[in-house]
Amino acid sequence: MSTTVPPVDINNVQGDILAGIPKKFEATLFFNIDDNVTAFRKNLTKVIPFITTTTQAQGIRASILKHKQEAAARGAQADLVPVVGVTLAFSQFGLKKIGINDHIGDSLFENGQLADAQALNDKGTIKDNKFTPDWLPVFKNGIHGVFVIASDSQSSIEAKITEIKSKLGTTIHEVFRVNGNVRPKEEAGHEHFGFLDGISNPAVIDFDTHPLPGQGNPISPGFILLGRQDDPNRTSRPSWAVEGSIMAFRYLSQLVPEFNTFLKKNPIQIGEMTPEQGSEFLGARLMGRWKSGAPLDLAPLKDDPELAADRQRNNNFDYSFPEDIQTQDRCPFAAHVRKTNPRNDLGNRVERNRIIRRGIPFGPEVTPTEAQQGKTTHDRGLLFRCYQSVLGNGFHFIQQSWANNEGFPFGKPADQTPGFDPIIGQAPDPNSRVRVVGGTNPQNATANLSLPTDWVVSKGGEYFFAPSISALKTTFATA
Ligand code: HEM
Incomplete structure (x- = not known):
C-alpha cells in the first residue's frame, strides 16, 4: 500500500x-x-x-x-x-x-x-x-x-x-x-x-x-x-x-595562475586557431562550457555568447546531439559538467544524483605579479555548498564515484578511457597527484593528457x- x-x-x-x-x-x-x-x-x-x-x-x-x-x-x-x-x-x-x-x-x-x-x-x-x-x-x-x-x-x-x-x-x-x-x-x-x-x-x-x-x-x-x-x-x-x-x-582553493599557465602551454591546435584560442578551447574542453557559459555540446568549436545568455537554450542539451553519446567530438566524456551531471550518458536517469548548488567565490582577484609568475600567493577559490537528502547519492557520490573515477561515464569505446574530472577530480595516491584525462583533443579521441597538479585543492x-x-x-x- x-x-x-x-x-x-x-x-x-x-x-x-x-x-x-x-x-x-x-x-x-x-x-x-x-x-x-x-x-x-x-x-x-x-x-x-x-x-x-x-x-x-x-x-x-x-x-x-x-x-x-x-x-x-x-x-x-x-x-x-x-x-x-x-x-x-x-x-x-x-x-x-x-x-x-x-x-x-x-x-x-x-x-x-x-x-x-x-x-x-x-x-x-x-x-x-x-x-x-x-x-x-x-x-x-x-x-x-x-x-x-x-x-x-x-x-x-x-x-x-x-x-x-x-x-x-x-x-x-x-x-x-x-x-x-x-x-x-x-x-x-x-x-x-x-x-x-x-x-x-x-x-x-x-x-x-x-x-x-x-x-x-x-x-x-x-x-x-x-x-x-x-x-x-x-x-x-x-x-x-x-x-x-x-x-x-x-x-x-583554486590555483588560478597555475591553471592558466597549463592552458597556455598546451593549446589545442586545429585549423586556423591562434595559440590563445587553442588555450581557451582547452579550458572549455576541460569544463564542458566556454567561459561565457555556452555548452560545448551546442557550441563545440567556437564560443557563442548569445547562446550563453539565452536561458531557454544554454542548458538544453544532453550529450546525445546529434544522435550519439559514444563520441566526445563535441564534449569530452571527462569534462566537469559532463562528469557531474552525465545526462543522457545514463539515459537521463540521474534524478537521485542531482544536487542543488549554492556557492560563491572567495578571495581577491589574481594580482599582476601572480599572473606573471604563474604562481598563487593569495588564497582564492570557491565556497562550495550543495543540498541533497542523501550524501551517498549527492555530493559524496558525485565526487567519489564520478569525478574521481577514471572509468566514468562507463560503456564508452574501449580505447577511450574518460579519465578524471579535470576540475575537481582527485587522484587516490597522496604522493602522486598526476591525473590523466582523455578526449581533450577533438581530433584525436584516443589521446590522453596528463595534468601535473590539482588546480582545485580541498582545504576541508x-x-x-x-x-x-x-x-x-x-x-x-x-x-
Ligand atoms: C572550485 C571548484 C569548482 C568549480 C570551479 C566549478 C565550476 C563549475 C562551472 C563553471 C559549472 C558550469 C555552470 C553551471 O552549470 O552552473 C559547474 C557545474 C556543475 N558543477 Fe562544479 N565547480 C566546482 C566544484 C564542484 C563540486 C565540488 C561539485 C560536486 C561534487 C560540482 C558539481 C557541479 C554540478 C553538478 C554542475 C552542473 C552540471 C550540469 O548540470 O550540467 N562542482 N561547475
Whole structure:
C-alpha cells in the first residue's frame, strides 16, 4: 500500500535550499555552542525570525525582477535592491551538543566530513594507519553549526551578524568566518577560473512550476528534502528532520595562475586557431562550457555568447546531439559538467544524483605579479555548498564515484578511457597527484593528457543539516 506523502510546504523549508537567496556578498560563519546549552536553545528562539524561508526568498527574487523591469522601462540602470538572507545549519557535533541524539538517517552526515576525507581523495598524510587531510585546522576540530548570511552589501551582513550575536549572547562563539563575494564587473557570476557558474540546477516538483529547457525532468522533492516524496530513506527519518536538507560545505582553493599557465602551454591546435584560442578551447574542453557559459555540446568549436545568455537554450542539451553519446567530438566524456551531471550518458536517469548548488567565490582577484609568475600567493577559490537528502547519492557520490573515477561515464569505446574530472577530480595516491584525462583533443579521441597538479585543492569542510523552520522552533529552540 503506498502512502501519500504531503507536498512541500515552502513556508517551512529554508530559502537557500530550493529558491536560493540572491547575493553579491556572503559570510559563512562557523560557530560552536558553549556549555550553557539551555540558554542557547532559549536564545535561538529570538534568531529564528531572521532565518529566510523559501517563500521569502521567492519574494526577494520577484522584487528584484520587478525592480529591474521597471528600471529597464525607464531606460535606466537598476540599482541594487537591499537584501539580507540567513541560513542556519548544524553538524552532527552540533546536534549532539544540543542533545538531539536521533539519527537523521545518513551515515556520512553522522560521521562528519573529516571521516570522509580519505574516501574523497583529499590530499593528506597517513601515519600509523591514520589519515590526516591537509585541511585548515578549524575543519578538523568539530564545528557545531554555521550561519550563512547573504546580502547585496557587506555592511548589511556585518549588521546582521551583530544582531544575531546580540540575540545569542555568549551561548555561542565564532570559530571561523569566511567572506565570499561575486567577482567584479564583467566577471560577475563567473568563478575564479573565469567560467560562468550557477547555470544548471535541477527543477524540483512542488516548487519549480516552470522548469527551463534542459533542466531535465523535474526531480522529486525527496532527493533534496528529507522525508518528502521519493526520499530513499523517508521511512527512517525522525519527524523533526522532515523538510530539512543536508548541506555539504567545501572550502575549495583554486590555483588560478597555475591553471592558466597549463592552458597556455598546451593549446589545442586545429585549423586556423591562434595559440590563445587553442588555450581557451582547452579550458572549455576541460569544463564542458566556454567561459561565457555556452555548452560545448551546442557550441563545440567556437564560443557563442548569445547562446550563453539565452536561458531557454544554454542548458538544453544532453550529450546525445546529434544522435550519439559514444563520441566526445563535441564534449569530452571527462569534462566537469559532463562528469557531474552525465545526462543522457545514463539515459537521463540521474534524478537521485542531482544536487542543488549554492556557492560563491572567495578571495581577491589574481594580482599582476601572480599572473606573471604563474604562481598563487593569495588564497582564492570557491565556497562550495550543495543540498541533497542523501550524501551517498549527492555530493559524496558525485565526487567519489564520478569525478574521481577514471572509468566514468562507463560503456564508452574501449580505447577511450574518460579519465578524471579535470576540475575537481582527485587522484587516490597522496604522493602522486598526476591525473590523466582523455578526449581533450577533438581530433584525436584516443589521446590522453596528463595534468601535473590539482588546480582545485580541498582545504576541508563539513556536512551540516539545515532544519525546517518548524523543527527549529520545536526541536532545536526551547521557549
Ligand atoms: C572550485 C571548484 C569548482 C568549480 C570551479 C566549478 C565550476 C563549475 C562551472 C563553471 C559549472 C558550469 C555552470 C553551471 O552549470 O552552473 C559547474 C557545474 C556543475 N558543477 Fe562544479 N565547480 C566546482 C566544484 C564542484 C563540486 C565540488 C561539485 C560536486 C561534487 C560540482 C558539481 C557541479 C554540478 C553538478 C554542475 C552542473 C552540471 C550540469 O548540470 O550540467 N562542482 N561547475
